[in-house]
Amino acid sequence: MIDLLQLKGVNPIGQRIEDDILLILAESNVSEPESCSGCGSKPVYKHGKRTHVYADTPMHGMPVKVEIERQRYRCQSCGTVIVPNIPSLDEKRVVTKRLIEFVQARCFNNTFTLLANETGLAVNTIKAIALDYTEDLETSVYRETPRLLGLDEVMISGGYRAVMVNLEMNTLFDIHDNRKLASMRQYFEKLKDKDNIEWVCADMWEPYKVLISEQIPQAKLVIDRFHVVRMASNAMEQIRKKLQSELSHSERLKVKKNIRWSLLKGSKSKSEYDHEVVEYIRENYPELALAYDLKETFFNIYEFPDRASGEAAYKEWKDAIPLKFSPEFNTVIKIVDSHYEDIFNYFDCPITNGYTEAMNGVMKAANRMGRGYSYEVIRAKLLFSKIARQSGSVIVQPYSDRPSHLKEASPKEKSFRDYGASILTLDTMSERGELD
Ligand SMILES: [Zn+2]
Known part of the structure; x- marks a missing residue:
């Protein structure tokens, strides 16, 4: 049969539809392990088969599950049971790796419920995948530290959070769990390129004064x-x-x-x-x-x-x-x-915090989301929405302001500068219900 599955290490052998789910029966075609993964002895012996069901990316508008019969092996010297690894599968979540990517690409622009319906996964599994992904993004995504920083507090999911806005680019720069001095100090201690910050707009909360003079002494404060x-x-x-x-x-x-x-x-x-x-x-x-x-x-x-x-x-x-x-x-x-x-x-610097309609809209959405999502998820949805981040970033022409020692880089090079999520786009998304 034609391999519609195209899943590495897996051969489809049949299919049926069961409860509106496309169930594909398959067998693994990875080769037999040469030696024991526990003690290294050879050879290993066949030790029965087990069937596992992995969720896969939806097809024809239906959730897909792949039922894979996997050969097990056993080492005679130490007794270790070996199930050869299939590289296209994620054993932690019992799904295909491409399903993880499918969810990652959509989780910040769609509701978890919609994704759960589409994929047949539980809402909690979607959430777990989204949170894992957030952790990855947290370490891999670099957002340009703003020159004009707006510091505001917003009630999100039962707590007052420090919302940081790039007032020059009209983007959401970051959201920090709370605005207590000790915690904000830790945040600013780790913040990269904090020398970029020239102006901060905030309310009259005293700890901000302390924070600015300690952490970003070059910056000046404008009371909103x-x-x-x-x-x-x-x-x-x-x-x-x-x-x-x-x-x-x-x-x-x-x-x-x-x-x-x-x-x-x-x-x-x-x-x-x-x-x-x-x-x-x-x-x-x-x-x-x-x-x-x-x-x-x-x-x-x-x-x-x-x-x-x-x-x-x-x-x-x-x-x-x-x-x-x-x-x-x-x-x-x-x-x-x-x-x-x-x-x-x-x-001297006429900046202000939430007087744009869009920002108010986004913060209202964040508040509303608090009913259905945890703070971590709301933060990730606002900060890591791909669409909003794309419209918040700026194409940087090669050489424009690169340090001179880097200027011999390829002339074709063109890179994006990530300023965070565009507030206008987030507002449009929230109006369309894509953040809920
Ligand atoms: Zn062994």
């Missing part, structure tokens, strides 16, 4: 603007709550609905209704309008063209705060002043 302006929103909210609670019941009924959201929105994203609300507040509740204006003015500091005018705008804003609002806005001032350099570094 979102975390800064949020403080002014919080201050305005406290004032709004206080003022609203002081209103009489009948007055409270007159207050427009949803004023909270209308006031919190930035001027760019306001609807006509939001503008009406603000006008209404201005006419009827001037004190709340003042708190609102202070919030808006604070946000606007970031719109100034350079550091000097930004700093001047902040000073002006500080001076404009009326005494009655100092309990709320003084908290903002205190924090801004204690992180002054790092906050205004923004004007």
Whole structure:
């Protein structure tokens, strides 16, 4: 019969379909061992046959299993039983090696359930293959260490993880299990080419300061603007709550609905209704309008063209705060002043962490995946998705910036520089459900 199996060391002898599985019967055709693998004596004797079933790559839309009858041998001197190795089989997982490759090529772009259905393997086996593969990739894949690094924390699978983004290339650089100082220190100690990092964008978490000064002293910190302006929103909210609670019941009924959201929105994203609300507040509740204006003015500091005018705008804003609002806005001032350099570094390098839609989408997907996958699997799916990594990498022309002693390399040489997984691609994949 024609060998449709094309599996080295195995001869097909028949086939049948059983429970929607294509079962191929085969015998091994590897040669008899010359000597005992235990003691080296010759000869060895035939010692019965055993049948083993190996899962193989799907065919005609059906899972495939290969039932192989294997000859066993026994050594007369030491009693060792020898089953000659068939190189195309993976004995650990009882599958063909090409099935392992099949799963590896798909496991970060498809759901494990889909792969399990396609191959007839258990979901847990798919997961085990994916995790083995992750370990291999972890040691073999090198991602370019970013020049502009975004450090953020995201809840993934029950824990806050440190998510690292290449802000220049818009790629996911790495995800670290947690953001505790000791653990992050270990991470940075091992990080290759950490001298590449020039700027780090992060929130006001103190250990980052320690980490940067210890591990990447050449890098400068920019406090993420979102975390800064949020403080002014919080201050305005406290004032709004206080003022609203002081209103009489009948007055409270007159207050427009949803004023909270209308006031919190930035001027760019306001609807006509939001503008009406603000006008209404201005006419009827001037004190709340003042708190609102202070919030808006604070946000606007970031719109100034350079550091000097930004700093001047902040000073002006500080001076404009009326005494009655100092309990709320003084908290903002205190924090801004204690992180002054790092906050205004923004004007020297205007980077920010999660303000792209795509990044939010990816992080939401990571969160959602937490229901079905362990942290390790989610991390691997995000970092090692082949499609996302391809779109995140850049073709490097030969010689462009190679060290001079390497320049005599082949002129045909062209290599890819891996910056990690493209966030845009990951977001598209998550929308298509390919990450779930
Ligand atoms: Zn022996």
